Amino acid sequence: MRTRVAAFAIVVIAGLISSDSIRAQLQLGFRRTPGAVYDVDFKGKPSGPAPRRSLSGVWEFANGGAEGIQAMGAMAMPSDGKPEHELPFTPEGREAFVANKPTFGVTQVPSAMTNDPMPGCDPQGFPRIVLHNAHTEQILETSTQVVILYQFNKKWRVIWTDGRALPKDPENPGWALKDVPPPEPRWWGYSVGRWVDDYTFVAESNGFDDRTWLDNAGRPHSNAMRVIETYRRVDADHIDKTLVIDDPKYYTRPWAAFDKLRMRLQSPSLEIPEQECVPSETARYNLLFGDPAAGVDAR
Amino acid sequence: MRNSVVRLVTASVGLLIVSVPVFAHHSAAIFEAGTRVTITGIVTEWFWANPHCLLSLDVKGADGQVVRWVAETQAPPNMIPFGWSRQSFKPGEEVTLTVEPARSGRPVGRLLRAVFPDGRTLVPGGSAGAAATGGTP
Numbered sequence: 525m526r527t528r529v530a531a532f533a534i535v536v537i538a539g540l541i542s543s544d545s546i547r548a549q550l551q552l553g554f555r556r557t558p559g560a561v562y563d564v565d566f567k568g569k570p571s572g573p574a575p576r577r578s579l580s581g582v583w584e585f586a587n588g589g590a591e592g593i594q595a596m597g598a599m600a601m602p603s604d605g606k607p608e609h610e611l612p613f614t615p616e617g618r619e620a621f622v623a624n625k626p627t628f629g630v631t632q633v634p635s636a637m638t639n640d641p642m643p644g645c646d647p648q649g650f651p652r653i654v655l656h657n658a659h660t661e662q663i664l665e666t667s668t669q670v671v672i673l674y675q676f677n678k679k680w681r682v683i684w685t686d687g688r689a690l691p692k693d694p695e696n697p698g699w700a701l702k703d704v705p706p707p708e709p710r711w712w713g714y715s716v717g718r719w720v721d722d723y724t725f726v727a728e729s730n731g732f733d734d735r736t737w738l739d740n741a742g743r744p745h746s747n748a749m750r751v752i753e754t755y756r757r758v759d760a761d762h763i764d765k766t767l768v769i770d771d772p773k774y775y776t777r778p779w780a781a782f783d784k785l786r787m788r789l790q791s792p793s794l795e796i797p798e799q800e801c802v803p804s805e806t807a808r809y810n811l812l813f814g815d816p817a818a819g820v821d822a823r
Numbered sequence: 824m825r826n827s828v829v830r831l832v833t834a835s836v837g838l839l840i841v842s843v844p845v846f847a848h849h850s851a852a853i854f855e856a857g858t859r860v861t862i863t864g865i866v867t868e869w870f871w872a873n874p875h876c877l878l879s880l881d882v883k884g885a886d887g888q889v890v891r892w893v894a895e896t897q898a899p900p901n902m903i904p905f906g907w908s909r910q911s912f913k914p915g916e917e918v919t920l921t922v923e924p925a926r927s928g929r930p931v932g933r934l935l936r937a938v939f940p941d942g943r944t945l946v947p948g949g950s951a952g953a954a955a956t957g958g959t960p
Binding site: 557558632638805814816817 | 850900928929
């Protein structure tokens with residue numbers, strides 16, 4: 525009986541979410557970052573050939589800035605109740621998912637009841653920085669690193685390209701370099717990358733602090749997570765990005781959080797806007813709006 | 824157990840029916856979807872900040888009582904492309920707002936449109952803007 529009730533619940537919720545009206549409500553519409561250009565601005569104009577081994581530049585979502593918001597969770601696997609978007613949780617992973625209380629998705633709760641670490645300005649970490657509230661990025665390349673600068677909270681991330689290996693044990697990570705002390709798990713993990721051909725750069729990351737969430741829908745990850753990113757330079761103006769989560773503790777198989785997500789190269793003069801999570805501003809926001817909107821008295 | 828599952832389902836369905844996830848920070852389940860309230864008042868504060876900008880204004884009711892309303896918009900980077908700025912409102916000036924009120928019954932809501940006495944109008948982007956212009960809320 526319990527199973528039938530649960531199955532009924534899933535069908536009802538899936539039906540609601542998949543209805544046209546609800547899907548229409550999920551559209552955030554086209555948003556243009558001031559000064560940015562998008563594929564819609566270049567209809568019928570082909571791009572030039574891709575440069576060899578180059579990711580440098582300022583990059584924006586090719587089909588509009590709203591693509592990066594991902595309010596309902598990872599772009600390719602939104603938490604919308606559709607069977608094809610059900611993540612392959614292990615029992616431990618499902619337990620962690622249910623313990624998270626997001627404000628979006630099939631397990632959403634009112635904002636006053638959430639335990640999402642992000643609204644309180646705890647570190648968003650990687651990969652959530654690209655799976656929720658993602659915006660314009662800048663990529664810098666040095667002789668030993670690919671560095672990605674992110675808009676939200678002005679964070680950056682280093683992908684080592686000097687040939688070092690990933691930490692062998694994610695729970696006790698240490699670089700395979702002489703005289704470098706073993707570091708602790710980190711909000712942003714450890715990343716190494718290499719060009720597998722002249723136009724395809726692959727980065728792998730591990731050593732994550734498991735207090736971050738994967739996305740805005742409360743999808744969890746363990747400290748055993750490995751993230752695989754592929755950057756495919758398809759032409760002079762575009763990169764297609766794919767990001768795969770491989771976390772055998774929480775998921776029975778790897779899954780793509782986004783797949784061939786197209787980014788468009790911007791003018792090198794484009795300035796990335798400032799967007800900070802500020803604890804004092806968040807406290808005032810909750811006092812003025814968050815708490816009364818939820819019907820609770822000020823904390 | 825069955826009752827708790829039914830309660831969970833009921834709560835989830837209820838949330839989904841009214842849910843309009845226009846923000847990445849919180850669900851729009853907190854708002855009375857489709858309800859519109861028009862208020863005219865005097866600006867007391869324009870809070871240009873993350874996670875969302877807030878416009879506070881004192882609204883005098885028919886009974887003479889003044890109620891302070893707070894209307895929520897989006898984060899600054901999401902407002903700038905639609906003509907909003909830190910200087911959009913000044914304390915002491917009059918403005919008329921169209922608001923989707925919160926379900927809690929408190930004088931707070933989602934700002935859909937702001938109109939100044941000289942006719943200047945500000946509308947947010949995304950689905951809040953669509954709601955303000957008669958599209959899908």
